[in-house]
Structures are given as structure tokens and as C-alpha cells.
Amino acid sequence: MTSTFEDRVREDLHAAAGEVAFDHLDPASVIGLGRRAARRRGLSRAAAATAVSLAALAVGVALGDTAPRRAVAPVGTATSSTPSTASTATARVNAGAFGSRSELRPAGSTMAYTVRGLVSDGHRFAALENSVEGVPRTVAGLRLDRPELADVAYTDGPLAILVTQGPVDSIRMGSTGFALDHLGSAPVAGTSQWLTVASIPASWTKPWQDLAWTTGTGQRGAARMPASFTATIPAKGGGAGWSPLPVRFTARPTPTGTALVEVEKADSPTLGLQHLGLLTLDPGQSQEFARGDGGAYATLYGLTRSKPVSVAPRGDTAARFVDGWTFTTVEVTGGVWATAIQLTGMDDSSPDPVPSVSWTDGTGASHSFDLP
Amino acid sequence: MSRSDKAARDAAFADFVTRSTPSLLRTAWLLTGSHDAAHELVQGALVKTYVVWSRVHEDEALPYARRILINHRTDTWRKTRGEHPVAEPPERPHHDGTTADDRDRVVRMLAALPDQQRRVVVLRYYNDLSEHAVADLLGISVGSVKSAASRGLATLRASYPTNESTTEGSLR
Numbered sequence: 001m002t003s004t005f006e007d008r009v010r011e012d013l014h015a016a017a018g019e020v021a022f023d024h025l026d027p028a029s030v031i032g033l034g035r036r037a038a039r040r041r042g043l044s045r046a047a048a049a050t051a052v053s054l055a056a057l058a059v060g061v062a063l064g065d066t067a068p069r070r071a072v073a074p075v076g077t078a079t080s081s082t083p084s085t086a087s088t089a090t091a092r093v094n095a096g097a098f099g100s101r102s103e104l105r106p107a108g109s110t111m112a113y114t115v116r117g118l119v120s121d122g123h124r125f126a127a128l129e130n131s132v133e134g135v136p137r138t139v140a141g142l143r144l145d146r147p148e149l150a151d152v153a154y155t156d157g158p159l160a161i162l163v164t165q166g167p168v169d170s171i172r173m174g175s176t177g178f179a180l181d182h183l184g185s186a187p188v189a190g191t192s193q194w195l196t197v198a199s200i201p202a203s204w205t206k207p208w209q210d211l212a213w214t215t216g217t218g219q220r221g222a223a224r225m226p227a228s229f230t231a232t233i234p235a236k237g238g239g240a241g242w243s244p245l246p247v248r249f250t251a252r253p254t255p256t257g258t259a260l261v262e263v264e265k266a267d268s269p270t271l272g273l274q275h276l277g278l279l280t281l282d283p284g285q286s287q288e289f290a291r292g293d294g295g296a297y298a299t300l301y302g303l304t305r306s307k308p309v310s311v312a313p314r315g316d317t318a319a320r321f322v323d324g325w326t327f328t329t330v331e332v333t334g335g336v337w338a339t340a341i342q343l344t345g346m347d348d349s350s351p352d353p354v355p356s357v358s359w360t361d362g363t364g365a366s367h368s369f370d371l372p
Numbered sequence: 373m374s375r376s377d378k379a380a381r382d383a384a385f386a387d388f389v390t391r392s393t394p395s396l397l398r399t400a401w402l403l404t405g406s407h408d409a410a411h412e413l414v415q416g417a418l419v420k421t422y423v424v425w426s427r428v429h430e431d432e433a434l435p436y437a438r439r440i441l442i443n444h445r446t447d448t449w450r451k452t453r454g455e456h457p458v459a460e461p462p463e464r465p466h467h468d469g470t471t472a473d474d475r476d477r478v479v480r481m482l483a484a485l486p487d488q489q490r491r492v493v494v495l496r497y498y499n500d501l502s503e504h505a506v507a508d509l510l511g512i513s514v515g516s517v518k519s520a521a522s523r524g525l526a527t528l529r530a531s532y533p534t535n536e537s538t539t540e541g542s543l544r
Contacts, residue, residue: 005529005532008532009478009528010500013479013482013498017398017498022394022410022411025393028386030415031385031389034421037419
């Protein structure tokens, strides 16, 4: 009897694994850890969503006000443009509440929310809250004087949120798009406005587009949504175990032309997204880069005004990126490209392993950005 | 979600943990070569599975958990800047004896493979997944799966004793 070597490996793997004795894994312990992880994930995602939502609106406030207030911190310098003053945003959520709370239970949904008013930086917001395992969290905030802007938050899936002058009867993705499910509206106490939520199918991967809404009295309107793009950083060859890395860029509309893009990483296309950061690119600013996730600086990401056709992160040693790097870029909003770079073969032995990144656009012009 | 709904969900998940843990632990052990690392890896994957449990269809639960396990490990690799194959063999199984020693040989050889090859070999020849399924799970092309499997098997084959008849079979 002959068998192939594949059969032999298969038999030996099964035999070896079959003879190994493992300690029991207690389901109750796993469930307890899972509950805590779900709570942390919910709080983290809600905090990120709230920060993004409020930061998007804060940018608009800053550029429209005579005394700018930015929710961003200064970082590196760019040699091909004026020095950058914008970077990862950290919105302040030091808001005071006004009015009483309203309960919001979308039809057909298992989720329940609370709507209330918030005052932050002198502006009034409609805040959407819910509770995970008994822990209240703020899902999103929409400025009450910016009803033309809608947003997307994540609870049990993507959720469209908008503010109108009355309860909404139906919402569509665009004027001719499909109707969203699990619709619900609740008044924002202390105002004449209502906050409405509706579920966006989780499988919907096209860029977010305008929401078209209709009230019970026949009033119609539209609100701008963020534009969301999913891209994948290609895998790098070799045996180091690097895999393709899905990322999502979501551009929030701002009334002033500032590009504001949230960056998320997905460990897998189906396993949810991890908020990595928020980048802003002001009018006149040509580029912005920041380090990505983890202490290992596994990624860099940035915004540019022209499309990068090649990128070259500079390491602090000649052999820093001995295994190279890969990148992906997409145009997230008019004339703004978002780029994510996955670095390989890098260790953490240096406190500043990536001093700068260079890139070339389609005209052959070279650009450089010094990372902080 | 009502309290009874949560109780039912948790009961279904507990049953899934009981049923799936042996298979996941063995896969994790082949990937890591360590009992402790395998336990940690499987527990982490199951915790992640719990978080998304309401969105997982029952008959897709084990593949889904396995996908999380593999991606969890990939994520760990990313965060630790890559894992270097160890020169030392992995922990020995709890059972000693000549038969176990012989069979454990392939696991020791497996530990010396590059990570991608090791994952492909484990998924193809222990989990018995098709090339397409492995490609989908790892997010790589079928060609990359074939290449990694071929290289992995070639390395293992070179390490096997040459006087065994089973080494004469051709690689497909």
C-alpha cells in the first residue's frame, strides 16, 4: 500500500493532536470575559464615534468662528507644504445636559436609546445614548444648528442619525435608494427638533451617501452623510506571517472644506472595526501623516491632496524595513486621498523607528513628511 | 435584549464552547507548539466570538471561531512584530511513549516552518480545509496557499527520515 506524503503528514498531525490532553476551558469563565470585552468594545466604539461626530462638527465651528477652537493637536512638518497644524483629533465631550431625556425605540429593533440635549463649546447638540450591560454610553452627537449634516454611528450595526424639525416617517439612501429599516424618532427636549435613527444594512459597503427623509406631514429633506471606503493593504510576501490588512476610511462632511477622515482597521472583513484615529487636512494643507496602531507602529496613514503612486517610509536605520512595506490609497473626498502603509520587518528597539515618510505623486513630484 | 434572551444566548454559547474547544485547542497547539499559548489563544478567540455571537449563524459558528483564532494570531504577530520560529521543539504532549514520540516529530518539524507555511499546513492537513477555504480564511490567493503548502510539505519531507516508504509519495 502506498500513500502520499500529504497523507502521512495528515495522519501524523491528527495522531499527534489527538493524543494531547488539554485542561478544560470553563464556558462560564469565557462568557464572563466576553461580557467584559463586549462592554469595553461598546464603550470604546461609542467614545470613538462620539469623538468623531463632535470633532467633525467642532472643525466646522473652529473654521467658521473668529476665535478658532480646534479639537486637534499639532504634529509634524511637511516639506512640500506649509507646516502642519492638524493631526489626530481628540474631541472634548465635556458637555452639560439640558432638557429631559426622551426614550427612542426604533420599530423592529431590539435596541433602545435615550435622546437628550448637550451643550459643548457653546453649541447645542442632540445626543444619542444607549446602555451596554448596564453601562450608559453616548453613541453620537449632532449639532442642532447643523440639520443638513447626518452621521453614522455603530451600535449593533451601522446606524444613520439625523436631526429634523419633526418626526421622520421614512429614510432612503439617496433620493432613489433603498429605504432603511428600524426607524425611530424622539424629540430633543427643550427644542422643537427631533432626532431620528435608522439601521443601515451591515452588508452595505458602498460609500455612504446623502440621506433623503420624509416626515409624516410630507416635508422632505436631505442630509449629507460621511463617505466611507473600505480598502485592503496588500500582504507582503515572505514567511513573516503578514496578511492583507483591511482598513476603512470615512470622510465626515464639514461645511468649510476641511477634510476630516476617520481611519479604522479590521482584523478581518467580518469581525468589526477598530478605531485607529482621525486625520484632518485644512484647505491649503497638502499632506498629513500619522503613526497607526499598536506600540509596534504596524501602520502609517495619511491624507494628501494628490494621489500617491509610491511611498517610502524612512527608517532610523538602513535595515529598518528590511522586509519592505505595502500600501493602499483611495480618494475619499474631492481631491483628497487617504493612504495606509503597512510596515514589515520592523522591531520596537528604537524609540523613533520611523522619522519620516516620502511619497511621489503622478507627476513625479516628491513629497516628504516628518513624523513627530 | 431581555434577560431570558440573554440567558438563552449564553446557554447556546456555553454549549458551543464545550463542543468546539477540543478542536480549536488542537489547532492552536499545532500553530503555537505550546499548551499555555494554545489555551490563551483559544480563550481569546472564544471571547471575541462571544462579542459577535448574536451575528453568527449556528452552523457557521466553528468556522467563524476558527477564523477569529487565525486572525487573532495574525493580529498578535502584527503587534509583536512577527514571530520567529524557535529552534527548540514545542512542548511535548502529556502522554509519553514511543508512538507519541514518533507522531510528535511532525509537530516539532512544524514549529520550524515559517508562520504562513505552518498555518497553511495546519489548516490544509489537520483541519482538512480546501485550498479555497484556506485562502478565504487567511485572506490570500489560492495560488499563495498552494505555494505555501508545497514549500511547507517540501521542508517537512526533507526533515522526515528517508527510509520510510511514505516519503516516496509525490507532492501534489
